[in-house]
Amino acid sequence: MPVLDRRGFLTQAGISTAALAGGLRPGRAAHAAALRPMAFVMNSGAANVSVIDMTTRKVLRTLPTLREPSHWALPPDRSRLLVCDAGGNALFYFDPETGQEMGHRVMADPYQIGYSPDGRYFLANALRLNFVEIYRASDFHLIKRLSVGGMPSHLDFSPDSRVSFHSMQQSGTLVAIDLARAEPRWTAKIGKVPAGVLYHNGKVLCCVMGANYVAVLDPASGEIVGRIHTGIGPHNLFLTPDRKTLYVTNRVGGTLVALDPATLAVRRTYPLHASGPDDLAVAPDGKLWIALRFREQVAVLDPVSGHYDTIDVGRSPHGIFLNTMLARPGLVTAEML
Amino acid sequence: MFTPLDRIFSIIAGWIDQNAILPILYHFGWMEWEELSFDWMLICVYGVFALLVTYAICWPLEALRPIERWSSRKAVLPDIFYTVLARVGVLPIVSFLVFYQVQVWVNGFVVDHGYIPPMLETLIPPLLGHPVLTFLAYALILDCSDYWRHRLSHSFRGWYALHALHHAQRQMSFWSDDRNHLLDDLIGALWFGVVALAIGIPPLQFPLLLMFMRFVESLSHANVRLSFGWLGDRLLVSPRFHRIHHGLLAAGRVSCNYGAVFPIWDMIFGTADFSDAWPATGDRNAPEAMVSGGYLAQQWGGLTHAWGQMRAGHAKRKAARRQARPLSS
Numbered sequence: 149m150p151v152l153d154r155r156g157f158l159t160q161a162g163i164s165t166a167a168l169a170g171g172l173r174p175g176r177a178a179h180a181a182a183l184r185p186m187a188f189v190m191n192s193g194a195a196n197v198s199v200i201d202m203t204t205r206k207v208l209r210t211l212p213t214l215r216e217p218s219h220w221a222l223p224p225d226r227s228r229l230l231v232c233d234a235g236g237n238a239l240f241y242f243d244p245e246t247g248q249e250m251g252h253r254v255m256a257d258p259y260q261i262g263y264s265p266d267g268r269y270f271l272a273n274a275l276r277l278n279f280v281e282i283y284r285a286s287d288f289h290l291i292k293r294l295s296v297g298g299m300p301s302h303l304d305f306s307p308d309s310r311v312s313f314h315s316m317q318q319s320g321t322l323v324a325i326d327l328a329r330a331e332p333r334w335t336a337k338i339g340k341v342p343a344g345v346l347y348h349n350g351k352v353l354c355c356v357m358g359a360n361y362v363a364v365l366d367p368a369s370g371e372i373v374g375r376i377h378t379g380i381g382p383h384n385l386f387l388t389p390d391r392k393t394l395y396v397t398n399r400v401g402g403t404l405v406a407l408d409p410a411t412l413a414v415r416r417t418y419p420l421h422a423s424g425p426d427d428l429a430v431a432p433d434g435k436l437w438i439a440l441r442f443r444e445q446v447a448v449l450d451p452v453s454g455h456y457d458t459i460d461v462g463r464s465p466h467g468i469f470l471n472t473m474l475a476r477p478g479l480v481t482a483e484m485l
Numbered sequence: 486m487f488t489p490l491d492r493i494f495s496i497i498a499g500w501i502d503q504n505a506i507l508p509i510l511y512h513f514g515w516m517e518w519e520e521l522s523f524d525w526m527l528i529c530v531y532g533v534f535a536l537l538v539t540y541a542i543c544w545p546l547e548a549l550r551p552i553e554r555w556s557s558r559k560a561v562l563p564d565i566f567y568t569v570l571a572r573v574g575v576l577p578i579v580s581f582l583v584f585y586q587v588q589v590w591v592n593g594f595v596v597d598h599g600y601i602p603p604m605l606e607t608l609i610p611p612l613l614g615h616p617v618l619t620f621l622a623y624a625l626i627l628d629c630s631d632y633w634r635h636r637l638s639h640s641f642r643g644w645y646a647l648h649a650l651h652h653a654q655r656q657m658s659f660w661s662d663d664r665n666h667l668l669d670d671l672i673g674a675l676w677f678g679v680v681a682l683a684i685g686i687p688p689l690q691f692p693l694l695l696m697f698m699r700f701v702e703s704l705s706h707a708n709v710r711l712s713f714g715w716l717g718d719r720l721l722v723s724p725r726f727h728r729i730h731h732g733l734l735a736a737g738r739v740s741c742n743y744g745a746v747f748p749i750w751d752m753i754f755g756t757a758d759f760s761d762a763w764p765a766t767g768d769r770n771a772p773e774a775m776v777s778g779g780y781l782a783q784q785w786g787g788l789t790h791a792w793g794q795m796r797a798g799h800a801k802r803k804a805a806r807r808q809a810r811p812l813s814s
């Protein structure tokens with residue numbers, strides 16, 4: 149299906165096989181290093197995306213969406229940034245290098261989205277409408293729409309791209325979907341209101357927001373093999389690019405917790421003062437860029453000192469993408485920064 | 486455009502959410518609503534602010550230029566209760582939760598049948614990126630749809646009997662706007678739901694614009710001798726314009742001035758009355774419980790009145806058929 153493009157021409161949502169094989173377009177890594185570093189902040193309550201110059205920390209421009217932009221995904225060829233707008237039933241495209249609009253396409257209620265690591269599948273969780281959609285990434289052909297639980301929230305993939313994992317906020321389950329067969333493989337009851345999901349060190353981690361722990365599951369069987377107590381209402385988790393820290397945000401506690409990624413032991417807790425910390429991203433200088441839902445701000449936190457500065461954005465900032473991630477080789481997702 | 490105020494409201498709503506609402510949701514195992522709870526708190530915070538502003542403007546107006554002077558204001562009390570329920574967000578939030586599953590089911594059903602509800606900006610692409618303009622376009626379309634809902638509510642016996650609760654008030658004040666029967670509110674919500682399937686939901690990033698429209702509706706009920714002038718009365722619904730709709734003669738199945746915010750629909754569809762008149766308000770046919778009862782008495786009175794009216798209508802149609810029969814045979 150062609151994509152409505154605001155520049156006036158049609159583009160296809162295709163991904164070149166060369167890009168898939170190499171992970172990056174030839175010369176793109178070198179080019180990315182010379183980019184103007186920009187942060188893209190999805191303001192859920194303002195129906196727009198703030199583009200911030202990471203050097204001057206000034207908002208360069210504000211890109212319109214329709215109703216409620218929440219999360220993002222980067223295709224393996226990194227040609228554009230995809231931002232989903234569940235309230236507006238649309239998927240928006242932006243140029244991650246220049247911060248320009250690249251049009252949008254209609255999609256029912258995309259709340260969380262993601263590409264499988266091999267780039268073959270594009271998945272969308274419809275939180276409001278209770279389904280998971282599996283698309284062929286090359287042409288956005290809808291392979292299957294699955295109803296596997298109430299309020300599908302976050303998602304991640306196994307590194308071999310065979311299985312995706314989806315947390316079902318309302319059902320209290322984590323569902324593993326076999327992507328080739330487009331059918332659920334197992335459903336694990338893991339507790340009240342599961343949220344952020346991350347495949348990590350051969351295990352699946354899932355935040356249990358209605359409790360005070362992150363569940364550790366065996367990806368093959370869906371059996372819970374451990375629980376890490378991080379604080380009240382853990383919401384999402386992020387692995388730093390150097391793979392030396394795993395961060396967890398606690399929604400009810402309003403804190404950020406740093407874990408040792410190998411032992412999963414809690415290393416440090418950062419208080420964020422009732423600011424509603426949501427998604428975060430790691431800048432090349434090691435600072436954390438954190439969306440503060442209740443403050444209409446982004447915090448730039450120095451994890452060493454624990455101090456943070458703030459930048460004003462729009463209402464209810466939610467997802468955050470830094471285009472400095474383009475310079476990194478390998479897979480870039482919202483949780484594996 | 487209103488950034489500093491908006492940020493203060495976000496911080497207040499966020500503080501309440503973090504310190505009061507999230508712990509409650511967590512305690513009772515309702516954390517799946519955590520993301521929406523912040524929006525609900527925003528509705529409450531803006532609602533309280535709008536109530537204070539409305540009161541601060543309308544109360545002095547009613548004191549300075551009243552149309553009627555009342556010895557007792559007791560009849561106004563239930564109207565205050567209606568207003569607080571509706572404006573501080575209690576009614577909107579409760580009805581959202583009650584009808585959440587229905588909304589999910591209907592939207593899921595149409596999506597499964599290949600229809601993804603569009604937004605106005607996807608129907609009219611130049612609107613994308615102009616949210617204020619989009620908001621105004623939605624405001625006009627939704628006001629037009631509301632004009633027809635209101636006009637139809639005056640045309641059916643049973644439906645009007647419910648809407649008569651709004652008209653029954655003889656001491657009409659700026660508190661009277663939300664004085665509605667719950668079933669009438671429910672019909673209004675379904676009406677909006679159908680329109681939303683066709684053109685989507687309006688952008689919600691301008692709560693102050695929304696508050697302004699609600700303020701116009703409150704002011705239009707105020708007990709104040711106020712018109713906006715020849716042109717003003719044709720642009721926005723004024724207390725004079727809406728009072729004629731609440732006049733004793735306009736209560737019932739033939740009425741005028743149905744518009745809530747913009748009089749243009751009355752002008753286009755031939756129901757506008759711009760007379761310089763300040764009639765007494767009320768509905769002579771409404772049972773006394775709907776006029777001067779408390780909240781529950783009014784709601785119950787509305788139900789029985791509607792039931793009685795529907796039965797009377799049924800009997801009347803039956804009698805008409807009986808009369809018609811000998812003529813045709």
Ligand SMILES: [Zn+2]
Nearest residue numbers: 635639648730
């Ligand atoms: Zn009426």
Ligand SMILES: [Zn+2]
Nearest residue numbers: 651662706727
């Ligand atoms: Zn009225």
